[in-house]
Amino acid sequence: IVSRLTGYPEEMLGLEMDIEADLGIDSIKRVEILSALEEHLPHLPKVTPDMVGTLKTLGQICDYLCAHVAPASAPPPSPVAAMPATGVAPSEITQALVGIVSRLTGYPEEMLGLEMDIEGDLGIDSIKRVEILSALEEHLPHLPKVTPDMVGTLKTLGQICDYLCSSHAPQSEANLSAAPGLPAMNTSFDHPIARYEVLPRLFAQSGKGRFNPARGYPIGVICQDAIWAKAIVTALTDASYDVKLLNETAELSSTVPNLAGLVMCAPMAPAEAFEWAQRSAPLLLESAGHGHALFYTVSRLDGAFGLNGGPLENPQQGALAGLTKTAAIEWPSVHCRAVDVDPQWPAASAAQALVTEITQHYDDPCVEVGLGSEGRTSLQMAITELPATTSLELSSTDVIVAAGGARGVTAAAVLALTETVRCSVALLGRSPQPQDEPAWLAPLCDEAQIKQAILQHVFKERAPSPKALEKAYRQWMSNREILRTLDAFAQQGVRARYYPLDIRNAQAVAATLAIVREELGPVKALIHGAGVLEDRLIIDKQIDQFQTVYNTKVQGLLSLIEAMREDDLRYMVLFSSISARMGNKGQADYAMANEALNKLATQESFQRPGCKVVSINWGPWDGGMVTPSLKRAFENSGVQLIPIPSGAAAMIAEMGQPPSKSVEVVIGAPLPLANTVNTGGTPKAHEPVAADVMVQAVRREIDAGRCPVLQSHCLDGRPVVPLALITEWLAHSALHANPGLVLHGIDGLRLLKGIALDQNKKVIRLMAGGIKRNGQVYEVDVEVRDGSQNGAGTVHSKAKAILADYLPAAPHFDENGHFKPTPGLPSLKDIYSRILFHGDALKGIEKIVRLSKSGMTAQIRCAPAPESWLHDPMRSRWIADPLVLDCAFQMAIIWCHEQQGLVSLPSYAHSYRQYRDRFPADGVTAVLEVVKATDRKMVADFTFLDQKKAVIACMTGYEAVMDPGLFKAFGVKAA
Ligand SMILES: NC(=O)c1ccc[n+]([C@@H]2O[C@H](COP(=O)([O-])OP(=O)(O)OC[C@H]3O[C@@H](n4cnc5c(N)ncnc54)[C@H](OP(=O)(O)O)[C@@H]3O)[C@@H](O)[C@H]2O)c1
Structure with a gap:
């Protein structure tokens, strides 16, 4: 303890x-x-x-x-304490692993060999692998932990067993983490579904700094447009960079082994861009180790990634941003930026602006930057109301063509649509025409039982490889899904037919569409939901995997558009993905394809003015590609899924919007606030830090002269830094190391040793660990330490900062009598002179509304600008609000005094969450709810509300220590 x-x-x-x-x-x-x-x-x-x-x-x-x-x-002696930490026999580990793999994959145990390649032979993807290891961990909690980064290096079941049996593996923390405490605060986002529009916003200078590659490390430029290439090379050379113009056949590793940067300009085929990225990755990552490395893609859509509202000449250039946003996530040490330049701009000025990005804005965490004669543009995601559903212009004689609509979430969405509009439906997919299920299969639902049955009935002669069994299983399940979809349409009384084809084949699509028109009637709506995944890191992905993913979406859409050129379409809905907006590890191809889809949608909206075209960047759904394993992985990391009925209703509502409005929307969780700026993808630290290593973010000298606010916070006559200000500094440490993210919260905030100032100045160091992704948020360990140069020094306070790309919507707060005034409360003047020790700068409680055994409500003013508290503040505005937090702690003192006859000081807060990037200028109402109080300690939760009683922030598990000795330190009389 x-x-x-x-x-x-x-x-x-x-x-x-x-x-x-x-x-x-x-x-x-x-x-x-x-x-x-x-x-x-x-x-x-x-x-x-x-x-x-x-x-x-x-x-x-x-x-x-x-x-x-x-x-x-x-x-009584604890039986757990008597257990050895490990001591699991290798045979037990092997048996457990094989049993779990069999249970979670459905392969019979006897089919599993320890030498089998997990991916190659068993077809077990990375999500399933994590699920298997976590089940094993649950089953044998004393075993060493296989960390996620290790998962990919253990290729066979035997290697996993060997690793777990080896004495080198670090011990699992599973059995050590039983410290009592509150349950972790729910970081999931309360509302199941939200809608955002992506808006271009001009923005001023942001970030400074210059790209400084090590000596002899050149920047490569790939550009097939000679004028543009010359302008870029000239501008880079003028800025004193060593530049190499690379041509298509350049063997990068032999011609430019020291490549420090790659600038890749459109026009360029997406597959080619992907291959350049893949080939340059090892060189850029190597260069990042010697200093700076950069990866730039340059599209020329409209200077705002196609969002300026005009037609686009080459919409597939949008794919470049999808690649860069993913690279930014996969290569955290490389400075990645997707730039979109206004094509109307003369090459020389545009090239100059591009080079300014790396000579003046290198530290800017924005991954997407638009450039035009008016300045720099970033993309902002604005939350908008989900539109109300209006009636659609589709009649019973019309036909909806749904690519990928026989299965998955597209099938569910089309079924919801035909509940409201009874038109005919043509479903397109690669699976063959469905056949009735054989009697041996029809009654089975369990994956393992089905696989057993397939083994017995399909592979009678020869035992298949696990992969072949998996393939057969999937085919049967697709068949079942298509049968069920057709049956559901029949139940609705809707005429639906299934047409097997590969939508990448333009001829097949044209021929099938002709049959559809003949058999079902005029085609009035297209829903393109066909898609496949081949998740792999950029460096590991095969080009044919890229082609499959990219072409299913993009070539598929182009085939459909071409085949429907003459159809009088009223609706065109494209199923895109949040991966396009944010990038996603392992999904460069998918992010590129979906970004291309977004821009093709914009283009089509101009080609077909009367047709409502929308590209929906969906967050993950509770179905379709989101398999049960993936669903568990999302749940474990707090990511909420779109419930199928909500997603389907959202699609129908989008279709009811006027044609010219919102071509590109994002629907899903999490919810950003309307004013939250998207910096585009995941910002990264330029010097990546291992998660468990603390690096100094800031070093500061503090004294009472430089920090006037401390004169208002003296204990035992000495200025002491308030925990509220320490919290602000902890948040600053995390954000300093990770620019572009916003503070969403602080977990496990502990005051280890107060910072008291004597006459002398004191040095503090703000430390931050490496960033770790946890579902929708990022975690950074942070500390405030003293100035000691030797070793770690004294840690004054530590916590885990919770950062996010966007702030989620705030939870609802139930009024529950919290605002009912208590009569006869002491005056604030009396409280500040009799109970609290706080001086003028910290007298922020303006009114106490209620005070009872169960809690307290008060109105609090917000902190003035940082420079009025600190002569040399770390930021120009506060991240949280130290006056609000300090006043909340003051409320706890008042409550302890009035209810327990003691005063208190803060020691710990389990969890703090903030839902806005700044506190309102007109103050807040703070509600303190007491969770527990003993004669030594009180535990309470705080909620901070704006004037409309909307939640701004909350803190749970706040702990304060009560002690009679504190009266003396406070300089007040005992109660
Ligand atoms: N589920 C989600 O959480 C989620 C999130 C964001 C975006 N999306 C998007 O929503 C769409 C539907 O996703 P889902 O989860 O329902 O996926 P799914 O269950 O895997 O369904 C994909 C569908 O696409 C069809 N398809 C694939 N390649 C095809 C091709 N070359 N030609 C014709 N049809 C083809 C598949 O049928 P066959 O196998 O029979 O060809 C299947 O019907 C996808 O575009 C996906 O990118 C889904």
Whole structure:
């Protein structure tokens, strides 16, 4: 407990050490330690406050507790404590692994060999692999952990077993993480579905700095447009860069082994762009290790990624941004930026602006930047109301063509559509015409049972490979899904036919469309939901995998558009993906294809003015490609899925919008706020840091002169840095190291050792660890340490900062009587003079509305600009609001005083979440709800609301220590 609450490693703590002199543990921390010990071992005798000062060493505390423990109250020995940490026999591990693989894949155990390649032989994808390992971890919690980055390196089941049996593997934390605590705050996003529009916004200078490759490391330029190529090469050379113009056949690794940057300009076929990216990746990653490395793609859509509202000449150039946004995620050490230049701009000025991006805005975390004569453009995602459903212009004689509509989420959406418009439906897919299920299959639902049955009935002669079995299984399941879809249309009384074809084949599509018109009637709507996935990192992806994914979406759409040129379409709905907007690890091809789809939609909306064209960038659905394994993976990382009825209703509502409006929309979770700016993809630190290594983000000298606010926060006559300000600094550490993200929260905020100032100045260092993605958010360990240059020094406070690309929508707050005034409350003047020690700068409570045993409500003003508190602030505006937080802690003191007769100081907060990027200027209402109070400690939750009672932020599991000794430190009389 002492180690946890002070941050000293256990091995550093000796029982003979003087608690105050050797360990620097002040009286408040001592009370906190004893109260934690009391919670952990409730049968121990109590150390009363007056005794606290007499027990000088940890040993004395132990002796006291042992001497006074009542024999009958000793807790029974824990059976867990007696268990060895590991000691699992290799055969047991093998058996468990094989059993789990069989259960989760449906392959019979006897088919599984330890030498089999997990991907090649068993066709187990990365998600399934994680699921298998987590099931194994649950089953054998004492085994070492296989971390996600290791998953890809263990290629066979045997290798996994060997690794787990080896003594080198680090021990799992599963059995160590039983520390009592509140459940983790739900970082999932409450609303199942949200809609955003993507808007171009001019933005001023953002980020500074120049790309500085190591000496002898050139920038390669690929550009087939001679005028444009010359302009870029000239501008880069003028900016003193070593430039190499690369041609199509250049063997990168032999001609430019020291490649530090790649600038790749449209026009360029998407597959070619992908191959250049793939070939340059190892060189750029290598160069990043020697300094800077950059990867730029340059499209020329309209200077705003096709979002300026005009027609586009070459919409497939949009694919380049999908590639770059994914590269930004996969190559965190390489500076990646997708630039879209206004094609009307003369080449020389445009090239100059492009080069300015790397000579002046290198630190800018924006991954997508538009360039035009008016300036730089970023893309902002604005949340918009889900449109109301209006009636659609489709009659019973019309036909909807649904590519990929016989299965998955497209089938569900079309079925919902035909509930409202009873037209005929033509379903296109590659699977053959469905056949009735044989009697041996029809009653089976369980994957393992079905695979067993396939083995018996389909592979009678010869045992298949696991992959062949998987293929047969999938075919039967597609057949079943198509039968069910056709049956569901029949139940609705809708005429639906299935046409097997590959939509990449333009001739087949044209011929099939002719048959559709003849058999069903005039085609009035197209829904393009055909798609496939081949998730692999850019460096690992085969070009044919890229082609399959890209062409199914894009070539498929082009075939359909061509075949429907003469059809009087009223609706065209394209199923795109959030991966296009954000990029996604392993999905460069998919992000590129869906970005191309978005831009083709814009183009088509001009070609067909009377037709409602919309490209919906869907977040993940609860169905279709989101297999049960993937669904569990999303759930584990707090990502909410689109419920099928909500997604289907959203599609129908989009179809009812006027044709010219919102061609490109994003629908799904999480929900951003309307004013949240999208910096485009995932920003990355230029110097990647391993997650467990703390790196100094900022070093500052502080003293009472430079920090005038500290004069208003003195304990025992000495200025002490308020925890609210420390929280702000912790947030700054995380954001400093990860520009472009926003602060969504702070978890596990612990005050380990207060920062008290004497006459002298004090040095503090803000530290940040590497960034880790956790579902929709990112986590960064942060600390405030002292200025010690040797070793780690004293850690004053630590926490985990929660960063996000966008802030999610706030939860609803139930008023529940929190605003009902309590009569006869003491005046604030009285409170500030009699109970609180805070000086003028921190007298932020403006009105106490309610105070009762269960909690308190007060109105609080927000902090003034940082420079009025600190002469040299770290930012021009606050990240959270330190005055609001400090006043919340003041409320806790008032509550403790009025209800418990003691005063308190903060020690810990389990979780803080913020739903806006700034607090409102007109102040907040803070609601404190007491969760638990003993005579030493209070635990409470806070909610901060704006004038309309909408939630701005909340803090759960706030803990404050109460102690009579604090009256003296506060300089106030005991209650
Ligand atoms: N599910 C999600 O969470 C999600 C999220 C974002 C976007 N989306 C998009 O929504 C669409 C539907 O996704 P889903 O989850 O329903 O996927 P799914 O269950 O895998 O269905 C994909 C459909 O596309 C068809 N298809 C694939 N390649 C084809 C080709 N070359 N020619 C004709 N048909 C082809 C498949 O039929 P055959 O196998 O019979 O060819 C199948 O009907 C996709 O475009 C996907 O990118 C889905």
